[in-house]
Amino acid sequence: MQPLQGKFALITGAGRGIGAETAAKLTAAGARVLVNDLDEDAAQETAQQLDGAVAIAGDLTVPSVADDLIDAAIEQFGGLDIVVNNAGYIWHSAIHNMTDEQWDAMIDIHASAQFRVLRAYGRWLRDNANRDSHVRKVVNISSTMGIYGGATQLAYSAGKAAVVGITKSLAKEWGRFNVGVNAVAFGAIDTRLTSPYEKEPNISIVKGQPRKVGLSHEQIAGAKQASPFNRMGTTEDAANAIYLMCLPESDWITGQVLMATGGAQS
Numbered sequence: 001m002q003p004l005q006g007k008f009a010l011i012t013g014a015g016r017g018i019g020a021e022t023a024a025k026l027t028a029a030g031a032r033v034l035v036n037d038l039d040e041d042a043a044q045e046t047a048q049q050l051d052g053a054v055a056i057a058g059d060l061t062v063p064s065v066a067d068d069l070i071d072a073a074i075e076q077f078g079g080l081d082i083v084v085n086n087a088g089y090i091w092h093s094a095i096h097n098m099t100d101e102q103w104d105a106m107i108d109i110h111a112s113a114q115f116r117v118l119r120a121y122g123r124w125l126r127d128n129a130n131r132d133s134h135v136r137k138v139v140n141i142s143s144t145m146g147i148y149g150g151a152t153q154l155a156y157s158a159g160k161a162a163v164v165g166i167t168k169s170l171a172k173e174w175g176r177f178n179v180g181v182n183a184v185a186f187g188a189i190d191t192r193l194t195s196p197y198e199k200e201p202n203i204s205i206v207k208g209q210p211r212k213v214g215l216s217h218e219q220i221a222g223a224k225q226a227s228p229f230n231r232m233g234t235t236e237d238a239a240n241a242i243y244l245m246c247l248p249e250s251d252w253i254t255g256q257v258l259m260a261t262g263g264a265q266s
């Protein structure tokens with residue numbers, strides 16, 4: 001039997017990058033995946049390539065979308081075993097240039113969106129989790145920035161640090177529901193988020209507005225050097241780390257932050 005046979009998973013921000021790769025990894029392990037992304041075409045494209053996957057587009061910074069997503073997952077699958085809170089993006093600048101809009105956007109997508117998805121899931125768990133004995137999994141995506149901080153990344157770092165607080169608190173709250181709640185904090189992973197900033201177009205849609213994401217060549221070189229492997233991680237490296245936290249073999253691990261950084265410690 002495949003390790004995740006019969007499991008149902010929701011992955012946010014799974015239209016591309018780490019989320020899309022994780023959707024493929026969990027599907028290959030036997031799970032059925034609900035693919036969320038604010039980018040409808042990307043969500044559909046991911047889901048179409050995967051057996052049994054379903055796409056539900058939706059911008060998680062719109063407060064009602066989290067409830068809609070959890071409702072759709074339950075309606076589609078009849079239950080939900082794995083939630084991967086992955087949607088996110090970077091929008092950086094030095095603090096003296098940082099607008100309220102930037103600050104709010106980073107807290108909104110990384111902290112508030114995860115909170116709302118988990119609150120909606122918790123309402124279902126409260127009524128359903130104790131009817132069976134299996135361990136469910138939440139994997140919240142954080143970053144080295146949320147652990148060590150990063151210059152020009154103050155708001156992103158604050159959002160990703162909030163993910164750690166959410167994870168540790170919920171692990172304590174949801175033991176009674178038999179849910180393992182962990183975070184995976186990545187170092188630099190080679191995606192749209194970390195591709196050369198100078199090279200247009202690197203576009204992330206923020207509340208309907210296009211924004212440039214990416215890193216400077218200098219930042220990319222620094223990110224590679226930070227790892228003893230002297231490279232960025234691949235999306236496969238990232239999906240593998242998330243997968244570990246979804247396996248039954250990690251059932252006794254909860255409230256932890258797995259540092260999937262290729263050894264980078266800053």
Ligand SMILES: NC(=O)c1ccc[n+]([C@@H]2O[C@H](COP(=O)([O-])OP(=O)(O)OC[C@H]3O[C@@H](n4cnc5c(N)ncnc54)[C@H](O)[C@@H]3O)[C@@H](O)[C@H]2O)c1
Nearest residue numbers: 013015017018038059060086087088143186188189191193
């Ligand atoms: N790439 C890295 O180096 C790195 C490092 C640390 C943490 N992370 C985190 O990993 C996660 C995935 O990043 P990625 O590198 O795969 O980026 P990506 O841009 O390739 O993919 C992120 C996806 O999230 C979606 N998304 C963004 N805002 C959303 C919203 N409001 N609602 C729904 N979907 C939304 C985007 O449309 C996109 O498809 C993010 O949380 C990011 O902060 C990435």
